Amino acid sequence: MAQTAIREWRGWTGAAPFWLNAVLLALTPLTDGPLPAQLAVITALAALGGLFRQLRSGDYGHPAVHLAAALMGAAAVALATV
Numbered sequence: 001m002a003q004t005a006i007r008e009w010r011g012w013t014g015a016a017p018f019w020l021n022a023v024l025l026a027l028t029p030l031t032d033g034p035l036p037a038q039l040a041v042i043t044a045l046a047a048l049g050g051l052f053r054q055l056r057s058g059d060y061g062h063p064a065v066h067l068a069a070a071l072m073g074a075a076a077v078a079l080a081t082v
Helices: 002-030 034-058 064-082
Strands: none
Touching: 002 034, 002 064, 034 064
16 A cells, blocks of 8 residues: 555656646746756756666656656756856
8 A cells, every 4th residue: 555655656756847847948938047947957857867766666657758857957947048
């Protein structure tokens, strides 16, 4: 029972960087300041951590989702800093 709850929680947190970076990427052109870039760096690193964990142990998520989140975070950083 506890293992199932942990797997469900990890699955949600695995997708969180994807959705947060999607929102940041959509809002970045509308904002002027370093905060979206800072958040994008944090969530991109979280996505890379999720990708590493998924590839190492395969316990949650899908590698493509983590990779897409990391790339979207990098794109949001590029848009916010240019």
